[in-house]
Amino acid sequence: xxxxxxxxxxxxxxxxxxxxxxxxxxxxxxxxxxxxxxxxxxxxxxxxxxxxxxxxxxxxxxxxxxxxxxxxxxxxxxxxxxxxxxxxxxxxxxxxxxxxxxxxxxxxxxxxxxxxxxxxxxxx
Numbered sequence: 001x002x003x004x005x006x007x008x009x010x011x012x013x014x015x016x017x018x019x020x021x022x023x024x025x026x027x028x029x030x031x032x033x034x035x036x037x038x039x040x041x042x043x044x045x046x047x048x049x050x051x052x053x054x055x056x057x058x059x060x061x062x063x064x065x066x067x068x069x070x071x072x073x074x075x076x077x078x079x080x081x082x083x084x085x086x087x088x089x090x091x092x093x094x095x096x097x098x099x100x101x102x103x104x105x106x107x108x109x110x111x112x113x114x115x116x117x118x119x120x121x122x123x124x
Contacts, residue, residue: 099112
C-alpha cells in the first residue's frame with residue numbers, strides 16, 4: 001500500500017521558518033518524483049516544489065523560489081521542505097505527492113498519490 005504521510009505543519013509568525021517532512025512507503029523511491037502542492041483557503045491547488053528520486057533534480061515555483069528548499073533522503077524514503085521567510089500568503093494546507101517518472105515534469109500530468117496534508121498558518 002502506498003502511503004505519503006506529512007508532518008511539520010503549524011502556526012508561525014511572518015518571517016519565520018518551518019520544515020515539512022513527507023514519509024513515503026509502498027513504492028520504489030528511485031522511480032518516482034516527490035513534490036509538494038498547497039491549497040490556500042478559497043483557492044485551487046498549486047504545485048510549488050518537486051525532487052526527483054532518481055537524480056535529485058529539483059523544481060520550484062516562482063512564488064517560493066529562494067525561500068523554500070526541497071531535499072530527499074533516499075535511504076529513508078523521506079522528503080523535506082524547508083520553508084524560510086514565510087509570508088501570510090503561504091498559509092495553506094500542504095500536500096506531499098508522488099508521480100511515476102524520473103523528472104519533475106512528470107507532475108505536469110498529475111500526481112499518482114497524495115498525502116492527507118498538513119496545515120501551515122503564517123500570522124502577520
